[in-house]
Amino acid sequence: MHERHRPATDTSIDAHYKTIPQAPEDDEGVIPSAAIEEPLDIEDADEASLAGIQHAHPPPVPSRIRWIHFLLGCAVLLPWNVMITATPYFISRLEGSPLRSTFSSWLSTSFTFANFFVLAYATTTAKKASSAKRVWWSTLCLAFLTFLLTLSTYVHLPTGVFFAFVLLNGIAQATAGSFLQTSVVAIASLFGPGVMQAVMSGQAAVAIVVSSVQVVSAATSLHASGELGIANDGLAEEKSAWAFFGLSTIFLVVCAGANVLLTRTPEYQAIVAPLDQSWTRRLSGEFNEPLVSQEVPATLADTKSQILRIARKNALYEFAVAYVFVVTLSVFPPLTISVQPTNPTIHPLLFSSVHFLVFNIGDFTGRYLCSIPRLLIWSAKRLAMLSAARTLFIPLFLACNITRDPSLPSTPPLINSDLLFMLTMLLFGLGNGYVSSLCMMAAGSLEHNPRLKGWKEDVDIAATVASFFLVGGLVTGSMMSFAVRAAVCGCNPFRT
Structure with a gap:
């Protein structure tokens, strides 16, 4: 494979990277598929032998870019955290219904299934639309859906109708969230692992905020009712849900505004906007327009081939990030919410709220540790081993x-x-936070993932494919939760 002669003047995005090896083209300027197929045995190579591969180094990113992506990371995982954190409220509205015992599993499964299939579509069509526009409309859709949940605290529906409303709302949020997730991850990957870490930290931070609001509002409601040690009629759960549903709606509107600010920064205009514009011209048939990168696949068919090629290369990273959430969703929250306090003076609502908060604090801490260089692990094999080791938590919760x-x-x-x-x-x-963040950071890193061979056009695809497998882990784990809960609690997962 020989080096291709590049133009004397590089485009704005190329100026941010070192020169990297390129594949030869045919007479029409298209890279043959055979030229981009690379050996799959790179994992067996010694890491020291890979040090000679010339990697691209992204430029330093201003703190405002990281903070905006931190907020967008909050928005990405906010729908999921709102739904699972509000589980005590939803269950209180299903009192006396046979749907109550398996509601958590139905909610997590329907949400993650919708997220998985829509994310597959969003991933394969990521190059068809502007990522910034997708972030804008999907964030506003999520704000509207969360507002509907806020209104639900004022209306008492029949249990069957309420059950359907919550699941449909969750499915709609998963749909909008899938487009938001792929777009935010694609944009962040272009800025480098540091910005990706900010996105992952934001996802965990919003969970802490939501859980904290729930704990405070639950404790306040119980104290006002004088029932800190006994169950009530669901009024405390309702007040708690109203508080964090309303705050979540306001926050999503703020995130939509933050996205507008991001698109107006010079860094976005230099790194992200040119790629969106070049793909828009390519898909509209303006093939004579100069592209920012000559190596961008020429057709959507090539894009699908590119996705499969990268998925094969990053298989270990994708397994690791998927299995992290297989373990997590198989027990949290469907099984962990069934754990009751051993101290009879602690109200079950307060106990379950605190258990969500404790998990989210741990999740955020794990993701924050990924900002410390000495604690970073880039090896796919090591990350896969850490992911598999999380299986040990299942028997601990069962005990x-x-x-x-x-x-x-x-x-x-x-x-x-x-x-x-x-x-x-x-x-x-x-x-959960530490291993998943490392996998997402490494999968799309030109500097630390030698499987990408310095191809910057593979960065956003590698990141979105890893994100897709992450959601695949959520789906698998949520399905496994039915079996786990049935085996442990003795309930029929499909009883209606």
Whole structure:
């Protein structure tokens, strides 16, 4: 493979990167597919031998770009956190319904299934539309859907109607969130691993905020009712849900404004806007227009081929990030929310709210650790091993004080301590954030992922494909939660 002669004057985006090896073209300027197929045994190569590969180094990114992506990262995961954190409220509205016992599994499964399939479409069509425009309209859609949840706290619907409303709202949020996720990840990847880490941290930070609001509002409501130690009629859950639904709606509107500010920054105009414009011209048939990068695939068919090629190269990263969430969603929250406090003076609503907060604090801490250079791990094999090791948390949760079917034999829990349960939740969340962030940062990094061979045109695709596998892990884990809960709690997962 020989180096291609580049023009004397590079485009704005090329100026940010070192010269990298390029594939030869045919007479029409198209890269033959055979030229881009590379050996798949790079994982077996010694890491030291890969040090000689010339990597591209992204330019330093201003702090305002990181902060905007931090906010957008909050918006990406806000729908999911709003839905699962509001689980006590949803369950309180299903009192007396046979749907109550399996609501958490139905919610997580319907949400993640919709997220998975729409994300597949959003990933394959990412080059068809402006990422900034997708971020704008999807954020506003999420704000409207969250506002509808706010209104639901004022209206008492029949349990069957309410069940359907919540699931449909969650599916709609998953749909809008899929377009938001692919667009934010694609943009962040072009700015480098540092900005990707900001996105991942934002996803965890919003969970802490939502959980904190829920804990404070739940404690306030229970204190006002004088019922900190006993269950009530769902009024506390309703007030708590109203607070964080309303705040979430306002925050999403703010994120839409932050996206507008991002598109007006010179960094965005230099790095991201040229790629969107060149693809718009290419798809509209203006093939004579000069492209920012001559190596961009010529057709959407080439884009699909590019996606499959990158997916094969990054298989270990994709497995690692997917399995992280397979383990997480198989027990959290469908199983962990069934763990009851061993201290009878603690209200179950407050206990469940705190358990969400503890997990989210651990998740955020794990993602923050990825901003410390000494703690970064780029090896795909090591990340896959760390991901697989999270399986050990499943038997730990099974040993806690889980509410079981009264007809089943009752045995004292091995972990009969609220403090130990919360410590396990903290470590569980920390591993979730740390490993998943490292996988997302490494998958699309030209500097640290030698599988990309310095092809900057593969960066956004590599990041969005890894994001797709992340959601695939969410889907698989949510499906497994039915079996886990049925086996442990003795309930029929498909009972209606």
